[in-house]
Amino acid sequence: MSEYLQPKSLEEALSALSQHAYTPLAGGTDFYPPRSAQIIKDPILDLSKIRSLQIIEERANDYRIGATATWSDIINGDLPELFDCLRLAAREVGGKQIQNIGTIAGNICNASPAADSIPPLLALNAKVELESIGRIRTVNLDEFITGNRTTLRKADELVTGITIPRPKQPCVSTFLKLGARKYLVISVVMVAVILEVDVHRIITSARIAVGSCSPVAQRLPQLEDDLIGKKVGSNFSETPSHEHLLSLTPIDDIRSKALYRKDAALTLVIRALEELETKLS
Ligand SMILES: Cc1cc2nc3c(=O)[nH]c(=O)nc-3n(C[C@H](O)[C@H](O)[C@H](O)COP(=O)(O)OP(=O)(O)OC[C@H]3O[C@@H](n4cnc5c(N)ncnc54)[C@H](O)[C@@H]3O)c2cc1C
Incomplete structure (x- = not known):
């Protein structure tokens, strides 16, 4: 078995993987930083070609x-x-x-x-x-x-x-990321929002996800439900409350305190909705 394989086709890659325990590698930007050349023991299957x-x-x-x-x-x-x-x-x-x-x-x-x-x-x-x-x-x-x-x-x-x-109706969407600085930063909180709006300017679907506030990023289903049926121009960005974010389980770590993360998550959700409400108006 080769220690490093750089297949040119998917078939070749899958065949290699069916025979040996290769570690797939794409850009290597997550894989390499925590390892030094000395401790890379895994045979590599480089998918980049x-x-x-x-x-x-x-x-x-x-x-x-x-x-x-x-x-x-x-x-x-x-x-x-x-x-x-x-x-x-x-x-x-x-x-x-x-x-x-x-x-x-x-x-x-x-x-x-x-x-x-x-x-x-x-x-x-x-x-x-x-x-x-x-x-x-x-x-x-x-x-x-x-x-x-x-x-x-x-x-x-x-x-x-x-x-x-494909969504059923026209959509607007946004993403907000809060970190300790503007660039090259791991997030303290991030929020993605997508709203579908019908011809009567009514929200028919809302999809809101929050990252860095739980082991896996989460959607906020109750808030999504509460936004459905609201009209553009009705200040729907005032809908979110702390109750909508109760499923989040942020931790204290080097980047932030859990309490700050919870508060920041609510602020970011409101700001994202304000941004989309302005865009739709
Ligand atoms: C300086 C720096 C800044 C960064 N900033 C950010 C940031 O702001 N936000 C952020 O989210 N991330 C950041 N990252 C992390 C990283 O760049 C991203 O997560 C990037 O998208 C990882 O993609 P990659 O192709 O390099 O993955 P790789 O390192 O090649 O692989 C990552 C993992 O996925 C597996 N894998 C890759 N492709 C496949 C596949 N097709 N099938 C199965 N398994 C696969 C690998 O085996 C490995 O376990 C940063 C990294 C660095 C070094």
Whole structure:
């Protein structure tokens, strides 16, 4: 078995993975920093040369982001307004160098509680496509991430893409990230919001996710329900309250106190809704 494999096709990659316990590698920006060259023992399956995995496409019923699409691919691609939340998140990840090489699939597979793609992808109702030899399965993102840095990916599977269903109505979306400084920062709290609005300017769907306030980013279903039926211009951004955020379980850590995180989460949710209400007016 080779210690480092750089396949050019998905078939070659899946075949290698079916025979040996390779660690998949995309941009390497999560994998390498905590390790030194001396302690890298895992044989590596470098996916970065599989061009078919980098495609972002619009299909009849959904959008598909290939597993090796980078943050820069999201920023520079021509995805519609629905994806503003993901595009804004992409612009906040590391710096340009990280955005050029780091992938969204790598971000979800690493499954950090502070991973910037996860709140927007949860709000987008994203599904994760997993492939092994002769088998493809698709799971909801909230099922794929099972805890802090754990996923249900099996050793012989690769994440091959992320799919996002087309919404029924026109959408607006946004993403807000709070950190200790503006750039190159791990978030203290982040919020992604998507609102669908019908021709009568009534909210028909609200999808709100908060990251860095629990082991896995979470949607806020009660707040989402309470926003449905509200009219644009009715100050719907005043709807959120601390009760809507009771499911969050932030921790004290080097970046923030739990209490501050809870408070900041509510502020960010309100600001995100204010921003979208202004945009819709
Ligand atoms: C300086 C710096 C700043 C950063 N800033 C941010 C930030 O602001 N926000 C943020 O969220 N993250 C940040 N990160 C973390 C990292 O850049 C991102 O999480 C990035 O998206 C990871 O993608 P990658 O392609 O480099 O993943 P990799 O490091 O290649 O892989 C990450 C994990 O996913 C697995 N994996 C990758 N692709 C697949 C696949 N297709 N199938 C199965 N498993 C796979 C790997 O085995 C590994 O366990 C930063 C990192 C650095 C070094």
